Amino acid sequence: MKVMKWSVIAMAVAAGTSQLAFASAQSESKGFVEDASLDLLLRNTYWNRDHNNGNDDVDTWAQGFILTFESGFTQGPVGFGVDAFGLLGLRLDGGQRDMFPQDGDKWADDLSQAGAAVKARFSNTVIKHGDQFTSLPVLASDDSRLLPQSFTGTMITSNEIEGLELNAGHFTADSSMGSAARDSNNAYGVRLKSIDVIGGTYAFTDNLSASLYFSDVEDTYDKKYANVNYVMPLSEDQSLTFDLNYYKTDDIEDRVVADADDNTIWSLSAKYAVGAHAFILAHQRVSGDTGYQYDAGDGGGAIWVANSFLSDFNFKDERSWQASYELDFSGYGVPGLAWKTAYLRGDNIDAAYYGGDGEATEREIFNQVSYTFQNGAAKDLTLRARNSILRTNNPAWNDVNEWRLYAIYPLNIL
Numbered sequence: 001m002k003v004m005k006w007s008v009i010a011m012a013v014a015a016g017t018s019q020l021a022f023a024s025a026q027s028e029s030k031g032f033v034e035d036a037s038l039d040l041l042l043r044n045t046y047w048n049r050d051h052n053n054g055n056d057d058v059d060t061w062a063q064g065f066i067l068t069f070e071s072g073f074t075q076g077p078v079g080f081g082v083d084a085f086g087l088l089g090l091r092l093d094g095g096q097r098d099m100f101p102q103d104g105d106k107w108a109d110d111l112s113q114a115g116a117a118v119k120a121r122f123s124n125t126v127i128k129h130g131d132q133f134t135s136l137p138v139l140a141s142d143d144s145r146l147l148p149q150s151f152t153g154t155m156i157t158s159n160e161i162e163g164l165e166l167n168a169g170h171f172t173a174d175s176s177m178g179s180a181a182r183d184s185n186n187a188y189g190v191r192l193k194s195i196d197v198i199g200g201t202y203a204f205t206d207n208l209s210a211s212l213y214f215s216d217v218e219d220t221y222d223k224k225y226a227n228v229n230y231v232m233p234l235s236e237d238q239s240l241t242f243d244l245n246y247y248k249t250d251d252i253e254d255r256v257v258a259d260a261d262d263n264t265i266w267s268l269s270a271k272y273a274v275g276a277h278a279f280i281l282a283h284q285r286v287s288g289d290t291g292y293q294y295d296a297g298d299g300g301g302a303i304w305v306a307n308s309f310l311s312d313f314n315f316k317d318e319r320s321w322q323a324s325y326e327l328d329f330s331g332y333g334v335p336g337l338a339w340k341t342a343y344l345r346g347d348n349i350d351a352a353y354y355g356g357d358g359e360a361t362e363r364e365i366f367n368q369v370s371y372t373f374q375n376g377a378a379k380d381l382t383l384r385a386r387n388s389i390l391r392t393n394n395p396a397w398n399d400v401n402e403w404r405l406y407a408i409y410p411l412n413i414l
Contacts, residue, residue: 035072038414044407052399060094064146084116125158138215142300163203192297193218207231217297241271263288267306276331282306282322310388320346336372354396362392382408
């Protein structure tokens with residue numbers, strides 16, 4: 001398998017040798033302070049989950065502060081720098097475990113955390129070691145609640161060849177969204193021992209790109225991911241985009257799912273965009289010994305598939321379909337206003353695997369409206385309202401009516 005991994009990467013590099021390499025980013029460095037940035041993201045969120053099957057409802061209102069500092073690189077053949085972040089969450093009302101720690105039946109009033117990483121750059125290759133946020137399909141920090149998930153380890157990112165990005169990393173701890181601990185239990189109640197990742201993305205043209213990634217979560221599972229994205233221009237304001245995502249999970253350990261070895265999930269979407277409108281159709285399938293597993297050491301965002309909404313439609317043997325519509329109101333004179341609506345349906349779920357009988361189904365109606373102020377005192381403030389209505393007879397899930405309300409305000413301090 002290792003030979004296969006390196007062969008694929010070698011082919012990608014060979015494909016890119018016909019392209020000119022980027023000018024060296026390090027040679028253009030202005031300095032540690034001169035290229036530094038300091039940003040503060042204010043995130044106020046209200047969550048309400050109304051469970052219809054006798055389960056406890058979730059009702060949480062909270063304010064988050066996400067401070068990030070990124071230094072520039074010192075000048076010279078090899079540049080050095082530091083990145084750091086500080087997180088603070090204040091519980092205003094209610095509580096839930098993926099936002100705040102819980103002690104008995106009481107929620108903590110606040111949650112804080114700080115982290116830092118040292119970094120070095122040679123030419124267009126950066127190596128970073130320490131606490132950091134990650135965004136790879138097989139290692140992705142979850143940032144869907146109040147404060148983001150972080151990982152501790154080493155990441156190498158190389159952009160030496162135009163159109164090609166290569167990534168390799170080794171991480172030994174993670175901090176979940178609702179915990180300040182760096183070795184907190186994940187969604188499966190186990191701690192990350194270590195994870196190794198390698199892979200890359202290559203843009204063959206402005207309209208065609210492909211990705212290939214591999215990961216090994218120690219004593220958990222191995223995972224492969226592939227993606228192909230193609231944009232077909234039809235006219236000046238029309239295009240058709242195809243997006244294929246594929247995950248293959250092997251060697252699933254009993255501490256995650258007992259008596260399971262492998263799983264496959266894939267999705268294919270087609271998006272037709274015309275002017276301010278976009279129409280999406282997608283199909284997704286799951287096969288193997290279990291449903292698709294993630295957030296068992298690879299992050300709560302490691303599910304880059306088309307039908308991941310409130311439900312991920314990732315249960316054992318599930319087949320799901322999506323029809324959605326997007327509208328950008330800037331085409332009608334209201335820049336910053338956008339709306340997305342979607343209907344998803346999944347069937348063929350192996351209900352017996354989850355303690356039920358026969359075949360289970362689920363369906364979700366999704367709506368999201370967001371507005372970003374374009375000018376004035378509130379410039380860049382984003383207001384977002386998201387609603388999901390989920391209905392299912394799957395024993396592993398339950399009916400939910402959910403609202404997520406956000407007020408997000410970014411501040412550039414430095």
